[in-house]
Amino acid sequence: MEASAIENYWAGIDGSVRPKLLLGSVGGKHLLETGMRCLESDPQLAVEILLAAYAANPFDGNTAQQLLNIETLVSFFPLSVARCISAVGENWIRPDNISYFLRITSKRDTRKISSYILSCIEKEPRNLFWIQQGLIYAGANSDFEFGVKLLSAEFSPELMPAVNAAKSFFLFMSGDNVQSFKSLRSASESFGIENFANLAASVALALDDRESAVSLLSGSVQVQPWRSSETLRLHDLVRGLDVQKDQLAGSVAILLYSFNKFEELDATLGSLHRSELNDAKIFMLDNGSSDSTAEVLDRWQQEFGDRMVRIDLPVNVGAAAARNWLMNVPEVKECDFAVYLDDDVEVQPDWLMRLGSAVQEYPDAGVWGCKVVDYISPAVMQSVDLHLIQPPGEEGAGPEVDLTRIAPNPFKVSDLHHQVLDGGYFDYMRPCASVTGCCHMFRTEKLLDNGGFSLFLSPSQYDDMEHDLRNCLKGEFAVYQGHLRILHRKNTGAASRVSVMQEGNALGNKYKMQAMHPRSEILGIMADEERLLQRDLEKKIKYLAENGFLESLSPESDTEE
Numbered sequence: 127m128e129a130s131a132i133e134n135y136w137a138g139i140d141g142s143v144r145p146k147l148l149l150g151s152v153g154g155k156h157l158l159e160t161g162m163r164c165l166e167s168d169p170q171l172a173v174e175i176l177l178a179a180y181a182a183n184p185f186d187g188n189t190a191q192q193l194l195n196i197e198t199l200v201s202f203f204p205l206s207v208a209r210c211i212s213a214v215g216e217n218w219i220r221p222d223n224i225s226y227f228l229r230i231t232s233k234r235d236t237r238k239i240s241s242y243i244l245s246c247i248e249k250e251p252r253n254l255f256w257i258q259q260g261l262i263y264a265g266a267n268s269d270f271e272f273g274v275k276l277l278s279a280e281f282s283p284e285l286m287p288a289v290n291a292a293k294s295f296f297l298f299m300s301g302d303n304v305q306s307f308k309s310l311r312s313a314s315e316s317f318g319i320e321n322f323a324n325l326a327a328s329v330a331l332a333l334d335d336r337e338s339a340v341s342l343l344s345g346s347v348q349v350q351p352w353r354s355s356e357t358l359r360l361h362d363l364v365r366g367l368d369v370q371k372d373q374l375a376g377s378v379a380i381l382l383y384s385f386n387k388f389e390e391l392d393a394t395l396g397s398l399h400r401s402e403l404n405d406a407k408i409f410m411l412d413n414g415s416s417d418s419t420a421e422v423l424d425r426w427q428q429e430f431g432d433r434m435v436r437i438d439l440p441v442n443v444g445a446a447a448a449r450n451w452l453m454n455v456p457e458v459k460e461c462d463f464a465v466y467l468d469d470d471v472e473v474q475p476d477w478l479m480r481l482g483s484a485v486q487e488y489p490d491a492g493v494w495g496c497k498v499v500d501y502i503s504p505a506v507m508q509s510v511d512l513h514l515i516q517p518p519g520e521e522g523a524g525p526e527v528d529l530t531r532i533a534p535n536p537f538k539v540s541d542l543h544h545q546v547l548d549g550g551y552f553d554y555m556r557p558c559a560s561v562t563g564c565c566h567m568f569r570t571e572k573l574l575d576n577g578g579f580s581l582f583l584s585p586s587q588y589d590d591m592e593h594d595l596r597n598c599l600k601g602e603f604a605v606y607q608g609h610l611r612i613l614h615r616k617n618t619g620a621a622s623r624v625s626v627m628q629e630g631n632a633l634g635n636k637y638k639m640q641a642m643h644p645r646s647e648i649l650g651i652m653a654d655e656e657r658l659l660q661r662d663l664e665k666k667i668k669y670l671a672e673n674g675f676l677e678s679l680s681p682e683s684d685t686e687e
Contacts, residue, residue, distance in 0.1 A: 603655065
């Protein structure tokens with residue numbers, strides 16, 4: 127196969143399927159929707175993707191039932207998997223009344239939730255609904271031992287493919303890599319290793335076996351080239367981008383603002399003090415706080431000395447105005463790079479150098495961001511590479527803006543990261559439409575040229591995303607550095623529920639953001655991003671093929687046929 131044929135693989139995928147696969151090849155819900163789309167256009171591809179969808183969440187009775195409802199589909203799956211899907215479909219029964227369960231779940235009382243799930247399993251040992259709820263609880267709360275415990279019970283032989291698939295993940299997340307590999311081997315006998323290559327690569331890396339990680343990902347992509355997430359990760363492992371660190375070439379301003387979050391701010395400044403800042407300077411804006419923020423800043427001012435510039439405002443001007451204030455500080459304007467950090471994050475020691483490697487790889491980006499995970503439960507990803515998509519039923523052109531609707535110009539960002547836990551599936555670097563404002567870095571010149579953050583979106587919410595949209599319109603897309611992980615503190619339990627005022631502000635700002643950009647602009651950004659993602663992926667596939675990591679796609683294979 128000639129090198130040009132490598133690029134033709136993605137060009138040849140059906141136009142309704144390609145955009146979804148370019149987003150990624152992980153997430154059970156995403157894969158199910160994608161597989162359904164290509165049932166008519168490419169039945170073989172549909173079978174592969176739908177099998178992957180089930181493997182991603184094998185105790186989900188809804189997925190099992192949907193697959194069983196597609197005539198003759200499961201007959202194309204391995205026999206053990208087909209039997210497993212039938213067993214899950216028969217034994218997953220949603221109770222008529224789960225109001226109490228939903229109530230304690232909303233309150234995030236972990237002790238009550240786990241106890242209640244165990245009691246329900248004891249009462250209904252054959253109902254896999256409660257097994258699934260237990261696994262969801264275990265993942266969301268990083269209680270992976272609880273998940274292993276649930277999966278260590280006795281199950282019927284038909285269910286063992288699902289048990290092995292799920293157990294391999296929970297064993298890995300609990301740190302038992304050897305047993306995880308054993309479960310993966312058993313699961314692969316039913317599903318095929320390509321459906322677990324990403325997880326298996328993570329296990330191999332945890333065991334310091336980089337060669338096996340590369341081999342597993344390479345084999346998966348060779349067999350099923352539609353696996354974009356595996357391709358991106360393989361490329362970065364081969365090139366060493368996952369461990370690369372580069373000094374930022376120029377002066378750096380770190381910009382923070384805070385309002386009445388003295389405890390979180392104290393921890394954030396502490397993590398900054400422990401990190402490798404080199405010559406970077408911190409600009410700290412107190413946004414009219416009335417708590418103990420001033421005392422915290424007094425103490426850290428002594429620690430940082432001249433490296434921290436303090437700005438005290440008498441009132442809270444909101445996030446957008448605070449960002450604009452900071453970027454217009456004369457000393458900041460003279461810096462080459464400006465990095466915004468939230469006041470409730472924890473950075474890793476080499477975070478600036480990780481951003482430096484993203485700049486080295488993608489020097490012309492409009493903004494650089496990273497993976498953001500929950501501080502309490504780090505397996506939960508809050509944000510990764512975000513891509514613009516249209517909600518179901520809203521595809522295609524329409525009125526530029528319809529102000530009579532709650533969503534005047536409906537679009538949203540991709541949510542694949544909410545469908546999985548952080549098992550390494552988003553450990554790659556690539557362009558995207560937007561990155562989270564928790565940690566995002568700009569070339570200061572471009573930041574100043576983009577007009578600042580919109581005051582229409584005060585006091586907070588969506589101002590950073592709208593700023594990214596303006597960058598996209600200029601062809602300066604964001605870049606996601608997935609090899610940098612930032613911990614984001616947030617309240618848990620009852621304190622985490624937003625007030626009616628906060629929820630109303632968020633909905634109002636979402637409405638305003640959509641009204642600020644007509645549908646033609648959003649559709650243009652989506653089309654431009656699809657082309658950008660495809661070019662980026664094809665470039666990486668070509669590199670892997672030319673260097674022998676995708677041998678079946680390499681130019682040499684053409685002479686042997």
